[in-house]
Amino acid sequence: MSTINIQDLFKKVNFKPNDAQYKAIVDVNQPLYLVAGPGSGKTRVLLWRVVNLIVFHNVKIEEIFLSTFTEKAAMQLKEGLMWLLGLATQENKIHYDISDMYVGTVHSLCQKFILDNRFKNNFKKKLPVILQELDQYFHIYDSLNKAKKELNLPEDYNECLKEYMCLKSSSKHEIVSCLISVFNRFSEESLSADEVIYNADNDVMIMLGNLYKFYLESLNSGRKKIDLSLLQQYGYKVLLKSENSGEIFKHVIIDEYQDTNNIQEKIFFKLSGKYKNICVVGDDDQSLYRFRGATVENFVQFDKKCESILGIKPQKIKLNINYRSRKRIVDFYKNFMEKEIWESQSQKGMYYRNVDKNIKAFSKDDGISVVTTICDKAVNVYNEIAKKIKEMIDKKIISDPSEIAVLFTYLKGNQNVQRLKEAFERFDLKVYAPRAGKFLENEEPMAVFGLYLNVFGIPYIDERYNYGRNKKFNDWMEKCYQFGIELIEDDFDLKNFIEKIKEQLTKLKNDYGVIKEYMSENNINIDDNIDDIYKFDKFKRGTMSLLSNLGKYKIQKKSVRIIIEKKIKEDKKINYRWLVTRINSVNWNLLDLFYKLCKFEYLKCIFDEAENMCDEGPMYNLSNVTTYIQFFIENKISLITGKNLYEDRFMRTFFTSYLGAIFRREEGNYEIKDEPIPKGRISFLTIHQSKGLEFPVVILGAIPPCKNRNGKNRIEEIIRPYLKGEYEPLEKVLEFDRMRSYYVALSRAENLLILPHFKGTAIHPYFKDDLKCGAIPLLDNLDIDSIPKKVIKESFATKVYSYTSDFLFYNECPRKYMIYKKYGFVPARTTISFFGNLVNKTLEDIHNYYISLGNEAE
Template identity: 30%
Template sequence: MAANTEQQQAVNSLDGPVLIVAGPGSGKTFSLVERTAHLLTSRDVQPERVLVSTFTEKAAKELKTRITDRLQRTSIKVNPLDLTVGTLHSIFIDIIDEFRAFSTIRRNYTILDQFDQQYFIFQRLGEFRAIEGLEAYLRQSATQSSWRTAETLCGYLNKISEEAVTPEALAKATSEELQLLSKAYVCYQELLKQYNYIDFSTIQVEILRLLDLPEVAKQLTSRFDYLMIDEYQDTNTIQEKIVLKLASRHNNICVVGDDDQALYRFRGASIRNILEFPARFPTGACKQIYLTKNYRSHPDIVHFYNDWMGLADWTGAERNYRFPKTIEAAGDDRAERPVVFKVSGQDGQDNWASETVDFLTKLRGDGIIKDWNQVAFLFRSVRNDKVVAFANDLEAAGIPIFAPRSNMYFDREEIRLLIGAYMFLFPQYGQVRVTTPGMNLAVWSYYDSCLGDFIAHLKSGSDDQIAAWLKDKAKAHLTLRENTNYSFAGLFYQLIQFPTFSGFLGEDVAHAGVRDSRPARNLAKFSRLLNKYEYLYNVIVIQPDRLEKDLVTLFNYFFRFLWDGGIEEYEDGAEYAPSGCVSFMTIHQSKGLEFPIVVTNSLDAVPRKQRHALDDLLENEFGEGGPFEPLDRIKTFDFWRLFYTAFSRAQNMLVLGCQENTPKSRGQRNVPSAYFQTTYSPLKPWRELHFDPALVKLAAIKDTQLKQGYSFTSDVLIFEACPQQYRFFKDLEFAPVRTNSMLFGTLVHQTIEDIHNAVLRGEESKVTAEQIDAWFRTNYANISQRKRVYLGEPVLRIARRHVATYVERERNNWHRLREAEVELSLLKEDYVLTGNVDLIQADDGAWEIIDFKTEKKPDLIDDAEKLARYRRQLQIYAHLFEEKRGVRVERMALYYTGEESGNPRINFNRESLDIKGTIDQVDKVIGKIVARDYSLRERPEKLCKNCDFRSFCDMTFCRA
């Protein structure tokens, strides 16, 4: 594809601030890829000095893959993997890790996702309730639950962080509400520090704080020569402050986005960022480029959504609230065929689903739809009861649905059976339900129905093995007198050995599509949820004296909140529209995607307020001279942007669908609502149109072809040891009951890393016994707190001696240190090979890589097999380092910190032929991983002893 005039402008405009306003389907990603390639080929700039941020991890992977593919077609010798490409959050995390010596965030932190954060606050509401007046401010009604109070507080705390307002400034605000929130914010930050947790908002606050430190700011503002920020319309206030500071030395910052697709105000995004970006620089300094030629959609679709945007008034007294632009279709297709029309149920007939089924089966039967994945249904929410019922009607008619965010996780057969099995295993749940205050009747009704389904399953006689086992376990739990040797998660792995559940995990699942592998992945998610619950409540085994309490926290709190709030199912990052099923997704979820047929629903919608009173308070106290948009028009602007995004996803057909309704009584709603009538009413019903298979051609869903990363230690060695373990724990992502935390080794490694980093910073004089002790104690506190695993004093003394012995031996060699904890990657044809080297040394031009082992030096003969694996690991590291640095590694060594008297090293010669053989073998293994060839010739009995799936495999192999 050749760049058009505007795209070429975007590609060539490298210096100074640049704003690229990219309409839908205008080749935005193509332009970013070409711009990056042009930058690396025409300027003497190293790839690591280029930062590119995207909105999602999936988009970052796709962008990096496309850049690497593009650069592979050139003759330049740069590794595109050295580019800093990722979401702003992932980039910020890397910066925090690098500048840990200056950060208030300690090593071994835990990142809280949205649910984790809310649950963390819920568990500690008592500490917030101690702030006089706070709960009264947060409670929106007398009946509001503690969970909802935690949700409200969570949103407020995030908003404060996103607006870059300090607690000191909040405390001095004139508003009493903001003063209250200042106390809550301080309390929350202290709790995060106490538990060594961080959330996504706090990550940004920490980066902004680091940029206020002169010694860090000097390095960071000199780090990147060029910055490109995609989806700029969805950035928030603090993110804008950060990226402008990072670019402040040269202002070589290019922001890309579409103000018409700004959808994330409810997450703190500010439309001001993109609309006022040129004003952040001297007049005329910012170059503005408009990409308005649409290569995605049929001209009629482009005309339709242009007209939609023209219905709203975007003008104001002082400014416009939209960049003036009209999207033009690149194609001139004017063939007579249906493009924009409606598929709806007629008023009073309740036939929306049947009309939709008839429409889709007609197109499928005529061969127009080749794969169900060519169709996407877009909704404001896929968790709406009407949407779920609509999906069920389509599935009942034989049209498969893929809707991972539809809140149907707890309705899946495999999960209902699991919940029923747990209810059966603990007969005392009925007594717990009666005696516990605040029980949620709705969720317990759900539990009862799951138990009923499970009992019916047992009575069917389809799995006599599990029936007998369950009865014995339930009886034991009812009269439990001593601790078991298993936890709730342990029970999970006992349950899945039986055909009731093992049937979902057969070998055929490995090669199934996303939808067919869903039951297996849902079971894996259940294992992770149990793992998270047991971590939150420190459950190690089932204990009689706390069993009832654990049942309450598990079912009436943890599972209840997940059930109530909804939980997403598995999505493949490389396959947004799985073959064999139509997609049900939110409009937000569809952003950046395209489908041959888009059915836009939720036509009963009306503009709704997304702004809270807190937004107004913060704006009045800390805003830039008042609200950017008129408060009474914000909801209308956001409404128009939302459906503009939906309409512009369509390539070949745009369909508007709904169950038409004219209110017959008070309280009913017009469908479509008045806001759609102008666009909806002129559309013809699908039955009045002719769909000629010779004329109606649909595009195929594009293949993203993401290159995945694999490492020798985390992938190759695990697969070689047991392909089935790899399948369960790496591919399906089951959570092991007890992870081997290797606390001793991690503690020694991290303390030695602290020493290396100090030396590399030029602070060798600070490496004293007292400082080493401080690092050692801090690392132990952080690791043990996160892993909830502890070492006795004798073992701690041995670990400390490992470090002391290393320092005593190597202090005189520190002048040879070059890099520590080096992350390496190499682009292969079908994947990315990654690795992490503990230490790089050099002396007189001779490079050496070292891997630390916190054990005694092994016997060269008795442990030959283990040493052979280590040697292969070093060969991979040597190869990666040579490719990245363009140097030759002369020596490879294992360093045993537990060796007290003799030479702690085992050295290996670098042999090119050996390295090539190792790389070839790695290629073969990763080829099997990519092909999901998990066949097992014989069971690795040593690994089986401590594997959570041993009972499953026992039953599987017996049946085989």
């Protein structure tokens, strides 16, 4: 039994919970409905609630289910738990191991409980192949022509979908993106294809139902595959088949509940079946993910649903004290939301949000913290903002540009993004905005892929199809290629390295030509078995004199002959395809090549800048490049062979097909879930990207335009007839979502919120009144010395340092730790030598530096 109480632990970390926080932490025997406003300390409450359960209520770690929205949030919770449980261990000498704890995103937790033997069911404990978002895109893209043929779709089916779904174009990319959204929504609502078809009221919905059915069937061909939406459906089926599914977890805790969908809600209630200790935490005003199937009604109506499904009404607790922002910022975003009419027009007393939140600021600082600019054209407004920001940085009011965020509703194609970027650059301020255009058009990916193009060559371009998006991509390849040439010409060592790699690939390609010709002349099929060692010997004798030295070396390796002899002796099949691949491929892949290139000046400087905390932006871009490369290796082509080069398949698959599809998708940082905030740069983020973050200074990219009361969400329109329950009126969906979006943006600011005021543009009425009447002070009149400096908050990551293997990893090689742990680079086989070379190079630089100092002294 513990010799301490929770108050003792509070004192150890100087945590003084307010009454609502305390109640949310210690009330452990009933369902809880926590309405948590911005900056209300919900993460800390969740941590202490879990610690309370484990340390003071003897709940086993494996009996707690804790779901978060992102992997980053899950990691923060794990680190926080390790630290707090470590403090408890110091007092009660009990060790707590959370390595097997159920904490993570709902997708990761679904994968975990599907394989958990505690759930008693007849399912085979094996996961299907899980398609990530990019996998799903390629799967549908590659199978669409087959679907059209087998389903006998009309020739203009794409035009029909364009018109029905209100798409921008009828291109294959646009159609595939649309189908992904529709299919995912069908899956998240647990709709079967037959149900969609049977209840369809028009031909296009029948077509969508048939396409969905074809898609589901295509996932079952070969080894079974599921996408992320179907993963949740599959997990729920496992729970339905498990008689004890409601007995495994004594406590089910869900963070960001406002962003859950209907299938997730079913999962959480099913897991809570016996003990009924479900605790949901969220804020309906911060629900942003309807486009991913999120159903804000899950949170708004949680008390009713909990009572209906579990037979017990939850305790509702309002975490309504904001510890993040100064008072006027809190008042501003609170008043903004209250200007909207959230009450149902048909049912008096029913609201589409929690209207009784009573958000308050903990800060008593009533100084100016919300400002606007002079009313002028955009270029002048942005110059005014940039000038003031520069002044704040120069006077150390802001210690680093990364403490500033500019939030836009969208970045790509937004003229204001470029205008503000240019304004900052006029004052020598750097910006990090990888999603402002196509990610591949950023300098770092262009450098890497430009060097790749110089190594492998530019793929053949068929002029018949060189127009539209294809032409833009081909032009991008040419720019990359030329950029690569510039880098090579500026670095003699890089030039030599590239020439050696090209020479190696040329020999590999020529060797395959020799092998191919020999096999043709001797009527050897690539799939013929080598059932006699003399066949191998004859093959070797016939090709040896024609192969390059590299080819001769590989075919003469003893290991090749040993493997063949062993297979023949064991009567196991081994064919010429294996042999040719073995002797006619390089021992490195694209990711290995990336790290080899990082030894040279251009890329090495990026690592140096990041290590010195001067500029991290390019480093994060390189990290994302490694993610793209690794995806290609795992899902497309892993080996670089002479055959692939000889047939130009490698170039066409990697550049034209793979990078071309990513380029057309226009998805910057598509695989990155948690947006990095690099030191040395002002971050340009979408409001969605900023969710969960906070910044001392927040600049709204632009005031929203007038309300569009007639707009509707097309996906919502087509899915709504299939749903049961109470939902927001379709005609209000877009406006409500936009209000929530701006609420999130306004509430990110800690010390200063800047609102631009453009001349001659329509302004949303909820902003217009405050701007026109002069209620908001002008930025130009702001005394920057009145702005509090950022308070450095200690992160859990530093506190758990000694409890993890990170210290050993860091001790082994600080730069390796930085690259993998901090920036999320994907490791490759050659990175050990890569780091060794960097260390040697650094020592050499230091040595030369001190020699030069000695020469100067003389």
